[in-house]
Amino acid sequence: MSFAIIRMQKFKAPDVKGMQIHNYREKESRTNPDIDEGRTQLNYDLLNDSRIDFKQVIQSEIDERYTGNKVIRKDAVMLCEFVVTSDKDFFDRLDPDQEKRFFEESLSFLRERYGKENILYGIIHKDEKTPHMHVGMIPITTDGRLAAKQFFGKRTELQQLQDKFHEHVMEKGFSLERGVSSDRKHITTQRLKAMTVKEEIKKLEQEKTEIDSRLNDLKESLDKVKSVDGIEVKERGGLMRPKTVEVGLEDFEDIRLLARASETLRDENKSLKIKNEKLQRDKDAVSLERELLKSENSDLKKDKEELQKENDFLKRTLEKVKEFYKEKIPEFAIVAGYIKASILDKAKEKLLKKYFDKDEIEGAQKFVAKKQKQMEKEKLEKQQTRSRDRGMER
Known part of the structure; x- marks a missing residue:
């Protein structure tokens, strides 16, 4: 069964140009060997007839809709990008119109959930091994703040996103299992590539099994065949008509079998090539998984450091507030209890x-x-x- 896959990744200002280069293939990629440049012309955008400048469009949206009094921080999240896809088997079952409808329905879901005015592009890539769509979103709230945390601050949001996206595509007639959510950065692309490699390995193994089966059947037959030198051949004709040879029916069948054997050598050679390719794919898969683990470990360390910094800051702030109000307002604890109750209510x-x-x-x-x-x-x-x-x- 295929899965409905949707992931989200946040990007700050310095990363926006890189996403534009990747999505529009503005430069030759040296890090993504899956891109087939001969198919790049098949890529298209569901929202824009021509290419847009990501940075310029984002700034234009901020100029028009941002109502905050503070200057936007340099490390603010400027772009949230979703990737929508499934596996190759799912897309192989769809005709071009159905495939486009799948992406259109997915885009409609995201526009409805996060605001039509916030969705900047819906770029479909068909020049990689599995079709997928990149959807760009600028995180501006309904009250005019640039706040990605408002949309994705809760850990439950990405889980709910997976649930609701799966329900939506099922309602639209696409039979898919619910995908597995992940809010880690820089992981999902590698994971998808690792899954693609494993799919290819599985197909190669199936092809190898079929070839090996044919070879085994033929080898059993060859064990019963005479050698070529042992076949009796009688010559006929000459002088007035071309020379021919005559062999017994049983010997003729043996010759045919030997001829087939020579042809199967090519299959055996192909099988060996498949084995070699599989070994290389295995090596690539292991390498991807290793990079994946390194990336996860690095992100976990960063998250831990960030959380520790936030925790330390909040502790220091709270202590200062307590000390300050301890002298100013003896009933500080009562006020704090009142405010807490109000927030909880x-x-x-x-x-x-x-x-x-x-x-x-x-x-x-x-x-x-x-x-x-x-x-x-x-x-x-x-x-x-x-x-x-x-x-x-x-």
Whole structure:
């Protein structure tokens, strides 16, 4: 069964030009041997009739829609790019119109989920071993902020993305299994290539098995055949008519079998070439997996370092805030409890004790009491309104 694969990767300003070069094949790739330059003219963009300048279009969107008061940070995420694909078997089953419809429906899903105005391109690559689509998104929120975290900050978002994307393509008539989500950077491309290599190895093994089977059948037959020197040959003709030779029917069948054997030598040679190619593919697959593990390990280290820095910063900040307000406002813990309760209530979470320190519980209770009073007040106002309405009806 084939899988519905969708992945997302974030890019900062310095990386945007590189994505444009890759997507439009502006330079010859030395790192991606899968690109067949003879098929590059088959690539197309579902949203743009001609090539766009990624950096220029992104800046234009920011100039028009960004409403933040702060200057955008240099390390801000400027582009989020999705890759949509499946395996070769899936695309082999589709005709060109069905393949295009699969990508159109996938693009429609992303535009609906993340905002049509945020989707910049939907470029389909047909010049690699497996067709796939790159979809570019600028992460501008509905209130005008450039904030990738607003879209993808929650760890559950990428999991939900996989779930909803799978449901969408299934509803549109494409029979696929749900893909496996991954929010690691620089991993999925290598993983997909490793999967492609493994698919090719499997096909090569099947072809080798078929050839080996034919060779074994033939070898069993050859064991029963006389040598060429042992076949009795009688000459006929001469003088007035061309010379011919006559052999027994059994000997003739043996000659035919020997002729077939010579032909199968070519198959055997092909089988050896397949074995050699398989060994090379195995080597490539191992190399890709090794690079994959190195990349994962590197990303894990970076994530750990970033999380540690954030944790240390938050701890220092919290301690400073506590020290500052300890002198200024003795009831700081009560205020903190009130604010926590307010945030949890907005998030529609239960106000459980585990969320509050001992000194913060009083603040949470004050919030609950105020909310109950507000609800009672609103209830009373509704009752009074209904009473007035009845009076007017009379």
